Amino acid sequence: MLSLILAEAALETVPKVIVNHISVLKHANKKGKSGQEILLDRSYHHRAMNKLEDAGKRGRPDLVHFALLEAMSTPLYQKGMLEIYVHTIIDKVIFFHGNIRLPKSYFRFEGLMEELFKYRQVTSDTELLMEVKDISFIDLLNIIKPLHVIGMSQSGIKLSVEEVARRHQDKSVLVIGGFPHNHFSSKVYSKLDNVYSINEYGLEANVVIARVLYEYEKKLFKY
């Protein structure tokens, strides 16, 4: 089984320290929620975010939404051959159950994530669909227990995607950054067994995901 971790993902609710900023109050008010219930989003909270640590890696739920849809739209995931995890920049991990698919509409995705962070889990009538736990990237690796931890980053060794998929087939975890224009923190980087760069240009998370999963499928399904 292949696993994918979207690491240090820019997905969280508005942190307490900026919850009273005017841009947050206005946005929350418009949505009829409290500031701490809504997702941190640079599109709305840009000015408030200056105060935050690691601001450049935070507040991009749109990017996380894309990356997840990309992975969940693959036959690999739909056939139950790929586990997907989101590890967030503030060390929460989202677990998906029963091969669920996320809504394509951003507005519905946002509502679902706000529900998840508020109640810690999302259920259907009969089953648990998603849950979030306060654990770190290292804790998550200890749960998955992979044979190889493979990071994708421009700072890695240049290698074709085809070759990445060929080299690492058994019980591998692919680690892809869930943030814009930036690098893994040393806490994540130090746990990667191999780091590969698959293009001379920096590629966005969804493009990396599309290419790597496709090459894995080609190997597994002999396309």
Place this chain on the structure above:
Amino acid sequence: MLSLILAEAALETVPKVIVNHISVLKHANKKGKSGQEILLDRSYHHRAMNKLEDAGKRGRPDLVHFALLEAMSTPLYQKGMLEIYVHTIIDKVIFFHGNIRLPKSYFRFEGLMEELFKYRQVTSDTELLMEVKDISFIDLLNIIKPLHVIGMSQSGIKLSVEEVARRHQDKSVLVIGGFPHNHFSSKVYSKLDNVYSINEYGLEANVVIARVLYEYEKKLFKY
């Protein structure tokens, strides 16, 4: 030069015939716009849409957003080696200029498209970025004048993506449906020189785009 047409795309403003439906009025009012200025969106206008012809292929701007971002995030597009067109279900064609990139935030994309449909073009301080014209799929082909028109559809001949990219390199147009779970109309289908199915499962537009453009890049850039 390779071209990509997202054909019969589910992107349009609310049609006159349902502009007074309660779900449209409520949504438009919340946005401070008139009904005809906002995008038709199944997430909000589901019940109003029953009255529309071809309703199953319409009102999915989220899906069009994804497909466009997928294409615009590729090195192929960013190096100016791919032209992208949106042909909509009601025979409008969007032209993009100067290698523009669209916003990842859905909320910003929506605003931009509403501006485009209202003013027929979007400009920066100095240049034309996008324009929309009332022309059909056939008119668009007459403008592009491709050597091959290649459609991707589950109803086509089974072929690997690698082989599609190998067979059609010169002045080809890739035609991908910009709608959910459905087929090209005969007006489009009859203009396709070849129709290929790249997976036994129906793949979403963004996945097809990611895979085909990646295989073209592999051929062109010798990854």
